[in-house]
Amino acid sequence: MVARRGLATTADEDHVNITLPGTSFEVYNCDMPSLDVAISKEELMDTYRQMVVVRRMEMAADGLYKAKMIRGFCHLCTGQEAVPVGMEQGITKEDVIITAYRCHGYAYMRGASVTSIIAELMGRSNGITKGKGGSMHMFAPNFYGGNGIVGAQVPVGAGLSFTQKYQDQKACTFALYGDGASNQGQVFEAFNMARLWDLPTVFVCENNMYGMGTSAKRSSASTDYFKRAGYIPGIKVNGMDVLAVRQACAYAREWTTSGKGPLVLEMVTYRYGGHSMSDPGTTYRTREEIQHMRSRNDPITGLKQRILEHQVADETTLKQIEKEVRAEVDQSVQEAKDGKEPDESELFTDIYIKGTEPSLLRGRDLEETHYY
Numbered sequence: 001m002v003a004r005r006g007l008a009t010t011a012d013e014d015h016v017n018i019t020l021p022g023t024s025f026e027v028y029n030c031d032m033p034s035l036d037v038a039i040s041k042e043e044l045m046d047t048y049r050q051m052v053v054v055r056r057m058e059m060a061a062d063g064l065y066k067a068k069m070i071r072g073f074c075h076l077c078t079g080q081e082a083v084p085v086g087m088e089q090g091i092t093k094e095d096v097i098i099t100a101y102r103c104h105g106y107a108y109m110r111g112a113s114v115t116s117i118i119a120e121l122m123g124r125s126n127g128i129t130k131g132k133g134g135s136m137h138m139f140a141p142n143f144y145g146g147n148g149i150v151g152a153q154v155p156v157g158a159g160l161s162f163t164q165k166y167q168d169q170k171a172c173t174f175a176l177y178g179d180g181a182s183n184q185g186q187v188f189e190a191f192n193m194a195r196l197w198d199l200p201t202v203f204v205c206e207n208n209m210y211g212m213g214t215s216a217k218r219s220s221a222s223t224d225y226f227k228r229a230g231y232i233p234g235i236k237v238n239g240m241d242v243l244a245v246r247q248a249c250a251y252a253r254e255w256t257t258s259g260k261g262p263l264v265l266e267m268v269t270y271r272y273g274g275h276s277m278s279d280p281g282t283t284y285r286t287r288e289e290i291q292h293m294r295s296r297n298d299p300i301t302g303l304k305q306r307i308l309e310h311q312v313a314d315e316t317t318l319k320q321i322e323k324e325v326r327a328e329v330d331q332s333v334q335e336a337k338d339g340k341e342p343d344e345s346e347l348f349t350d351i352y353i354k355g356t357e358p359s360l361l362r363g364r365d366l367e368e369t370h371y372y
Helices: 041-066 082-090 104-109 114-121 153-166 185-196 242-257 287-297 299-309 315-338 344-348
Strands: 008-011 015-019 025-028 036-040 096-098 173-178 201-207 234-238 263-268
Touching: 015 041, 025 242, 036 041, 036 242, 041 082, 041 104, 041 114, 041 299, 041 315, 082 104, 082 242, 096 153, 104 114, 114 315, 153 173, 153 185, 153 201, 185 201, 201 242, 234 242, 242 263, 242 299, 299 315
Parallel strands: 096 173, 173 201, 201 263, 234 263
Antiparallel strands: 008 015, 015 036, 025 234
16 A cells, blocks of 8 residues: 555645545545645644654664664664654644554654663663663653563553543553564454443554564465454554554544544554664565665655645755754764763662562562662
8 A cells, every 4th residue: 555645735825735645545444534634834844854853863773783882672663754753743642652662753753852762772871761771662751662572562552541531531542563463362352352441542553564574464364454353443544654644643533532442553654674673674575675665655755745746845945954854863863872871770770669669579688679
C-alpha cells in the first residue's frame, strides 16, 4: 500500500486543504477516516522539520554505534518517521503512547530532547533515563517506553487504557507493536479484554514487512493485521504518508474516547536499515527493494513534494531547514558526548519509590544494603 500524494483542493494565506488518495486507507467494520486534511502552513512546515530531525537523529545514532560509542542493542526507525510524527499530530498530550524498542522517534515527539536521547544511547547521565535504560527504555510524559520484551507492552497498554476509563478520562492509549510481535498470545489476550470492557485502546501494528529477518508472509497466516482481532474494527493506513497517519490517529482517538471501544490500526511502513545494528538488512531482501522504497515512497520526500506543489515553501527554504537541523543534531551529539557516565551510586536508584524500600532483600547482608 504505497499510494502517492493527493492534491490540494483549496488554499489561503495561512492554510492548505489537501485531499488524500482514496487508497490511503482500507477499513474493516468502521467508517473511513476523512480524506480531506485541513492543516495550517505552519503545521505543515513543523511536520517537515520534525521528520527531518528524527531522520538526522537516527543517522547520528547509526554513526555513533559504528564508532563504538553506543553499545548494546540499538533499533533505528529510519524510513518510518511518518508514524511517530503523524501520530503525535493526530492526538493530544493527555493521550498515552507505549511502544516496543524502535522508540527514539516517539520519545522525541513526546517531548524528549535530541541530546537526552543520544546521551541515553551512549549511557551518559544526561540521558533521558540517566544513562541507565539505553535504547529500549526511554520515557517521557504520557510515554511509557520503549519496551524490550516482544509484545509485552500491548497488555500494559490495555491496562493504561483501563485506568483512563476507570478514572473517566477523555483520553486513549496507543499500544504499538510490530508485525513480528503480532502473533504473540498476549496481543490476542489484550484484544479480548479491551473489547470485553470497551477500553479506549488503539492497537497499532507497525507493519514494516519484516519481523527481524523474516518476511511477514513467511510468519503470518494472515497479513491483514488490521482484521486480526476479528471482533474489533480496524483500519489499514499508508504509514509512509504522514498526513494519512495524522488522519487515522485522530479518527482512532475520536472512536475510542467516544465509548465505542478499541480499534486496530495497521501502519504499513518500511525500515531502511536492518532489524538492529547487528543486522545488515540485506540478506533477506534485495538492495533493489530497499532502493525502490527510498526512491518511490520516502515519507520525507513525499511531504517535501506536497509542500513544493502547494507553494507553502520553496526548495531553498527546505534546504535551509535541513541545514539547521543538521547543525542542531550535531550540537546535541556533542552535548551527549560531553556528558558523564552515571555515578556508581545510581546503580540502586529508581528501583523502589522512596519510602517503600523492603526491609529485607533475600541473599543480602542488610548492613551492606544501601539506598540512595
